[in-house]
Amino acid sequence: MRLAGRLVEGGHAVRLALAGPRIGRVEALDAAPERWLAPGLLDIQVNGYGGHDANAPDVSPETIARLVRALWRRGVTALCPTVVTQSEGRICRSLAAIAAACAADPLVARAIPRIHVEGPHISPEDGPRGAHPLEHVRPPDLAEYRRWQDAAGGRVGLVTLAPEYPEAPAYISALAADGVVPAIGHTAAGAAQLRAAVDAGARLSTHLGNGAHAQLPRHPNYLWEQLAEDRLAASLIFDGHHLPPAVMRTMLRAKGVERSILVSDAVAAAGLPPGVYASAVGGRVELLPTGRLNLAGTPYLAGSASALPEGIANAVRLAGASLADAVRLAATNPARLLGLAGPGGRGSVRAGGAADLTVFRVERATGDLVVELTVVGGEVVHREGEEPRATAGVRV
Numbered sequence: 075m076r077l078a079g080r081l082v083e084g085g086h087a088v089r090l091a092l093a094g095p096r097i098g099r100v101e102a103l104d105a106a107p108e109r110w111l112a113p114g115l116l117d118i119q120v121n122g123y124g125g126h127d128a129n130a131p132d133v134s135p136e137t138i139a140r141l142v143r144a145l146w147r148r149g150v151t152a153l154c155p156t157v158v159t160q161s162e163g164r165i166c167r168s169l170a171a172i173a174a175a176c177a178a179d180p181l182v183a184r185a186i187p188r189i190h191v192e193g194p195h196i197s198p199e200d201g202p203r204g205a206h207p208l209e210h211v212r213p214p215d216l217a218e219y220r221r222w223q224d225a226a227g228g229r230v231g232l233v234t235l236a237p238e239y240p241e242a243p244a245y246i247s248a249l250a251a252d253g254v255v256p257a258i259g260h261t262a263a264g265a266a267q268l269r270a271a272v273d274a275g276a277r278l279s280t281h282l283g284n285g286a287h288a289q290l291p292r293h294p295n296y297l298w299e300q301l302a303e304d305r306l307a308a309s310l311i312f313d314g315h316h317l318p319p320a321v322m323r324t325m326l327r328a329k330g331v332e333r334s335i336l337v338s339d340a341v342a343a344a345g346l347p348p349g350v351y352a353s354a355v356g357g358r359v360e361l362l363p364t365g366r367l368n369l370a371g372t373p374y375l376a377g378s379a380s381a382l383p384e385g386i387a388n389a390v391r392l393a394g395a396s397l398a399d400a401v402r403l404a405a406t407n408p409a410r411l412l413g414l415a416g417p418g419g420r421g422s423v424r425a426g427g428a429a430d431l432t433v434f435r436v437e438r439a440t441g442d443l444v445v446e447l448t449v450v451g452g453e454v455v456h457r458e459g460e461e462p463r464a465t466a467g468v469r470v
Contacts, residue, residue, distance in 0.1 A: 076091050079433060080110055082110050083401075087105055088100050088106065090423070093429075095429050097423065097425055109434065109446055110433065112432045112434065113430065114152060115152075115401075116153070116187075116414075116420065116421075117145070117154070117337060117404075117408075118232060118411070119309060119337035120338050120340045121377060123148075123381065124144035124342075125342055126140045126342060127141075128172065129354035130354050138186075141155065146455045147456045149381075149433075150382055151450050152187055154187070154188045157169060158355050159194035162218055165191065169229075170225045172226065173229060187414055189231060191222060192233075192280065193235070195212065195239060195245070196234070197262045202236070202261055202262045203260060204375075205355050205377065206260065206355065216244075216248055223252075231254055232257060233249055234257040235257070235258070237267050237268060238264070246271055249275070255278055256271070261296060262287070269303075272305050278309060278411065279307070281311050282310060283321055284316050284317070284339075306333070307411060308334055312393065313338070314392065315366045315375065315378070316339070322392055331407075335403055336386065337385075338384075340377065341367065341378065343379055349361055356369050359377070365380060383445060384443075386403075387400075387441050390441060432445065
């Protein structure tokens with residue numbers, strides 16, 4: 075297969091020749107179609123999309139396959155399905171469903187390089203806890219983590235926790251030794267606790283600026299501490315609701331492009347019409363016509379209703395990023411965090427690299443991204459205007 079367009083990295087007109095799951099050649103052209111060739115988008119925090127919920131009580135391998143397929147249509151070639159605070163039984167059920175979906179279809183497995191467990195070891199305080207259920211918040215427990223890995227077939231690769239628990243440093247150190255990315259989130263930790271977590275191996279601040287108290291001391295506080303810690307990357311929700319534009323710009327400048335990652339934090343109601351929906355996180359949620367998702371009857375956010383293309387567009391028009399940098403935040407940087415980058419890996423478009431690609435155009439009037447083609451492992455899994463590809467091995 076051959077694809078012509080302009081590389082997001084540099085803007086050069088090229089033709090790509092795909093050789094199975096890799097890019098065979100990158101040929102320079104004098105001119106190319108008005109579309110962008112980008113490394114495949116990778117969302118490291120997505121709870122659901124299009125009505126498909128990785129945390130639903132009845133989650134099944136079919137649920138996960140449908141979730142993957144729905145996100146292919148949005149140009150997301152890979153994702154970390156995010157399993158949130160619940161009973162251990164519910165968490166393990168979601169993890170087992172994800173593992174079974176991967177076992178049933180090699181392309182689904184390629185699209186799920188890691189699983190993200192967000193909680194249950196988070197702050198019990200209102201504000202930092204967010205919409206996570208208080209009754210299931212509990213301290214870190216390495217034995218429980220091992221049971222997660224058993225249920226997931228070893229696919230848990232990212233765990234978000236609050237480092238203020240006494241057990242946290244040893245827990246973080248054990249995760250890091252396993253090759254798992256320990257992340258700080260939903261926390262009310264002090265400076266010494268945050269520093270101890272980073273010393274132990276924490277590498278990421280999860281959706282920095284959210285999952286926090288409504289009011290904080292001017293300084294010191296846990297947002298400044300994490301912004302100033304150069305050993306921490308930060309994931310950011312640029313849906314236009316979780317962070318105001320001034321905060322988006324400030325956080326991106328403080329962390330720099332190198333240490334910033336866009337996430338959707340999408341939930342099952344994302345991609346659906348406005349209305350009230352039942353949610354595994356937060357109970358009843360209301361999706362407003364503006365695209366904001368609240369806990370029903372409250373002004374409080376209950377996750378995001380957008381996908382990574384909206385985050386990229388907002389990074390450009392609200393946070394002042396270039397298109398190349400915005401794509402880097404949603405493709406190159408998450409691939410590097412998860413250890414998927416490098417020669418022959420994901421996160422860049424080059425000869426010998428992975429043939430995981432997002433092809434899109436930008437609407438001149440709005441700045442919105444329109445996904446024309448999604449390629450996973452050298453296979454076209456979405457083409458604009460066509461019915462989505464059915465996943466193999468799982469009925470959808």
